[in-house]
Amino acid sequence: MAPANAGAARKTFNAVPENATDRQKKELARLKKLAVDYESLFMKEVVSAMRKSVPKGGATGGGNAEEIYKSMLDDHMAANMARRGNSGIARAIYNKLSKTYLAVEAAKNGGAK
Numbered sequence: 001m002a003p004a005n006a007g008a009a010r011k012t013f014n015a016v017p018e019n020a021t022d023r024q025k026k027e028l029a030r031l032k033k034l035a036v037d038y039e040s041l042f043m044k045e046v047v048s049a050m051r052k053s054v055p056k057g058g059a060t061g062g063g064n065a066e067e068i069y070k071s072m073l074d075d076h077m078a079a080n081m082a083r084r085g086n087s088g089i090a091r092a093i094y095n096k097l098s099k100t101y102l103a104v105e106a107a108k109n110g111g112a113k
Helices: 006-010 022-052 064-084 089-108
Strands: none
Touching: 022 064, 022 089
């Protein structure tokens, strides 16, 4: 049986190293936000594609106002999905790019990790 927190370990962003400089911490925070923003954009495309697969018609008449509302609703749902991080897209992007960023920074600073 897996430990109770085994799933939690997979669902976290890589920790910022304690020896990171203030600039590195700021860059990693910025990278994390960009990764979540990217996931939100991706999820918006997924939700929009799903919505297009539903036949139009029914009780609502449609129109421009309804299309605007649906687009705003899709934006909101996508942002919530990205914030929750259940898909793991932002986490995977951040974890990979933060490792690369820290490795490049270490190489620039004389190879210390």
